[in-house]
Amino acid sequence: MENINFANARVRIAPSPTGFVHVGNLRTILYNYLFAKHYKGKFLIRIEDTDQTRLVHGALENLLQVLKWAGIEGDEGPYLTTDNKVKEKGDYGPYIQSKRLSIYNEQLVALLDKGKVYPCFCSKKRLDDLREEQAKNKQAPKYDNFCRNLSKAEAQAMIDSGASYVIRFKMPENRNVVFEDLIRGEIVVNTKDMDDYVLIKSDGFPTYHFANIVDDHSMKITHVLRGDEWLATTPKHVLLYEAFGWQPPKFAHLPTLVNKQKKKLSKRDGDVSVKDFIEAGYLPEAFLNFIALLGWNAGTEQEVYTLNEMIQQFTLDNVHKSCAVFDIDKLDWINGTYIRKLSADDFYEKCLPYLTKANLITPAKDKIAINSTNEKVKPQYIKNILSLEQTRIKKLSEISEAIKFFFVPNFDYIADRLIWKKSDRSQTLENLRDLEKILKKLKKTEFTSPKVKELIMEHISQNAKDTGSVLWPMRFALSGQDRSPDPFEIAGALGKDQSLARITFAIQKLS
RNA sequence: GGCCCCAUCGUCUAACGGUUAGGACAUCAGGUUUUCAUCCUGAAAAUUCGGGUUCGAUUCCCGGUGGGGUCACCA
Numbered sequence: 001m002e003n004i005n006f007a008n009a010r011v012r013i014a015p016s017p018t019g020f021v022h023v024g025n026l027r028t029i030l031y032n033y034l035f036a037k038h039y040k041g042k043f044l045i046r047i048e049d050t051d052q053t054r055l056v057h058g059a060l061e062n063l064l065q066v067l068k069w070a071g072i073e074g075d076e077g078p079y080l081t082t083d084n085k086v087k088e089k090g091d092y093g094p095y096i097q098s099k100r101l102s103i104y105n106e107q108l109v110a111l112l113d114k115g116k117v118y119p120c121f122c123s124k125k126r127l128d129d130l131r132e133e134q135a136k137n138k139q140a141p142k143y144d145n146f147c148r149n150l151s152k153a154e155a156q157a158m159i160d161s162g163a164s165y166v167i168r169f170k171m172p173e174n175r176n177v178v179f180e181d182l183i184r185g186e187i188v189v190n191t192k193d194m195d196d197y198v199l200i201k202s203d204g205f206p207t208y209h210f211a212n213i214v215d216d217h218s219m220k221i222t223h224v225l226r227g228d229e230w231l232a233t234t235p236k237h238v239l240l241y242e243a244f245g246w247q248p249p250k251f252a253h254l255p256t257l258v259n260k261q262k263k264k265l266s267k268r269d270g271d272v273s274v275k276d277f278i279e280a281g282y283l284p285e286a287f288l289n290f291i292a293l294l295g296w297n298a299g300t301e302q303e304v305y306t307l308n309e310m311i312q313q314f315t316l317d318n319v320h321k322s323c324a325v326f327d328i329d330k331l332d333w334i335n336g337t338y339i340r341k342l343s344a345d346d347f348y349e350k351c352l353p354y355l356t357k358a359n360l361i362t363p364a365k366d367k368i369a370i371n372s373t374n375e376k377v378k379p380q381y382i383k384n385i386l387s388l389e390q391t392r393i394k395k396l397s398e399i400s401e402a403i404k405f406f407f408v409p410n411f412d413y414i415a416d417r418l419i420w421k422k423s424d425r426s427q428t429l430e431n432l433r434d435l436e437k438i439l440k441k442l443k444k445t446e447f448t449s450p451k452v453k454e455l456i457m458e459h460i461s462q463n464a465k466d467t468g469s470v471l472w473p474m475r476f477a478l479s480g481q482d483r484s485p486d487p488f489e490i491a492g493a494l495g496k497d498q499s500l501a502r503i504t505f506a507i508q509k510l511s
Numbered sequence: 512g513g514c515c516c517c518a519u520c521g522u523c524u525a526a527c528g529g530u531u532a533g534g535a536c537a538u539c540a541g542g543u544u545u546u547c548a549u550c551c552u553g554a555a556a557a558u559u560c561g562g563g564u565u566c567g568a569u570u571c572c573c574g575g576u577g578g579g580g581u582c583a584c585c586a
Contacts, residue, residue, distance in 0.1 A: 471545035483547035
C-alpha cells in the first residue's frame with residue numbers, strides 16, 4: 001500500500017452538528033488527518049446538517065474548538081476565527097450541506113432523467129405497518145417497492161395534487177455489489193439484501209447517502225476513512241456512484257471504539273464527550289497519542305508519539321480490523337508521562353485556571369492573591385508549590401485538591417495521625433518541639449528547602465533519631481495528609497511563618 | 512431474524528508458517544524513601560473451540576461458538 005501514490009489524496013471528515021464531539025469522532029478525525037498529512041494531501045471538514053430536526057445549537061462551534069484544542073487544522077472547510085466566528089475556506093465550498101441544496105437538486109434531476117430514482121408517496125403509517133408485519137413474519141424489514149412501478153403520469157398527478165413524497169433509489173435486482181475496503185479487503189453484498197432507500201426526504205433535504213456521495217464527488221474526495229458502522233451501507237453508496245456514472249473513492253472502514261461492555265461508545269456511557277476530557281485536564285498531545293493507538297500500531301514497541309511522529313508513521317496497513325476498548329487507566333498513565341515532561345512554566349500556565357476555578361487563588365497582573373489569606377504572592381511562589389505535585393497527578397483537574405493545603409492553612413485533623421507507625425505520642429511531641437526550635441532559629445531569607453533539610457538531617461543523626469519519627473510528623477503537620485510531597489520541599493515552599501504556624505498547631509493538638 | 516464485519520494476557524498490542532508467543536497499561540512482589548508519586552528490578556497473566564492443509568500452525572482453509580455493526584424520510 002505504501003507504494004501506491006497518494007500524493008493527491010483528499011480526505012474529509014463529515015460530522016453532523018448534533019451534539020458534542022465524542023471520542024470516537026475524534027479518533028476518526030485524527031486518522032483522516034494523519035492520513036492526509038502523511039501523504040501530503042488535503043484534509044477537509046464538511047458539515048452534514050441535512051437533518052434539520054436534530055441540529056444542536058453550538059455543536060459546530062464545539063467541533064471547531066475541539067479541533068483547535070487538538071491542534072488539527074483543516075485545509076478546507078469551516079474554521080474558527082480569532083474572535084470565535086465561523087468562516088469557511090477552500091475552493092469547493094460551501095462546506096456546510098444546508099447551503100448546498102441547489103447542488104443536490106441539480107444532481108437529482110440528472111438521476112431522474114436517467115430513470116434511476118422514483119417518487120414514493122407511502123405514508124409513515126403504511127411503512128410502519130409494513131415493518132411490523134415483516135417483523136411478525138420474521139422477515140427482514142424492507143420497503144416493498146409499492147410506488148416503484150407507478151407510471152410517470154400517475155406520479156405526476158400525485159405530485160400536482162400536493163401529495164407529500166420522497167425520492168427513492170431503484171435498487172437493481174439480485175446483483176452482487178463488490179468493492180475493495182483498504183482495511184478489510186473485498187466485500188461482496190447482494191442487492192436483494194438492500195431496499196429502495198430514500199435519497200430525498202419529504203422536506204426536500206437530501207439524506208446522508210445522497211448528499212454524501214454528491215459532495216464527496218464534487219469535492220474530489222479520493223479516500224473515505226470513516227467508522228465501521230458505514231461498512232454495511234457502502235454497497236448502496238457504490239451503486240449510487242454507478243448510477244451517476246462516477247468513479248467512487250477508495251473506502252477504509254475504521255474499527256469501532258467500544259466501552260468495557262464491548263458496546264459502541266455512546267453518550268450514555270458517561271465520559272465520552274471530548275469536552276469532558278478537556279475539562280478534566282488531559283493534555284491534547286497525550287489524548288491524541290492515546291486514541292491513535294486504539295486501532296493503530298506502527299509495528300514497533302514505541303508507545304509515546306508526537307503528532308509529527310504519528311504523521312510520519314501512519315499508514316492504513318497498520319490499522320486494525322477489530323474494535324478497541326477505551327481503557328481510561330492507560331490514558332491516565334500516558335497523560336501522566338506528558339505532564340511530567342512539561343516545563344515548570346508550562347505546568348504553571350496549565351494549572352492556573354484550575355486553581356482559579358477551585359477558588360484557591362485570584363490571578364491579577366503580576367501578583368496572585370491567595371483567597372483564604374488575602375496575601376499577594378509572586379507567580380514564582382505558586383510555581384514552586386505546583387512543581388511539588390507535578391510527578392503526582394495524572395490529570396490537571398487533580399491539582400487543586402492535591403495542593404489545597406498550601407493555600408488553605410486552617411485545616412484540621414485527628415492528632416494521632418501525626419504519630420509515625422514505629423513511634424509513639426511522647427516521642428512525636430518531643431520531635432515536633434525540637435523541630436520548632438530548629439526552624440525558629442533560621443532567618444526568613446535562609447528558609448529554603450535545602451537549608452531546612454541540612455539542619456534537620458543533622459539533628460536526626462546527632463541525636464540518633466529514627467528518620468521517620470521526625471519526618472513523618474513534620475510532613476503531616478505541614479500538609480495535613482498522609483500522602484504528600486517531601487517535608488523539606490513543603491517547608492521551603494510554605495516559608496518560615498506558615499511552616500512554624502503549622503508545627504505549633506500540631507504541638508498544641510498533641511499536648 | 513437477514514446481511515456484513517471481527518477474534519493473541521483483564522486492556523491496548525507485536526508476530527505476517529519454525530520465537531521459551533514479545534512490549535505497554537493495570538495488578539502483585541521487591542528495591543530506593545519519612546508517606547505518596549516518580550524511578551529501578553521482578554512475578555503472574557493470552558493465541559475462542561473443532562476439523563483440515565503442512566515436516567511444522569497464533570499465522571492458511573472450512574465449520575461451530577462468541578462479540579460487534581447494520582437493516583429509518585438519523586447520520
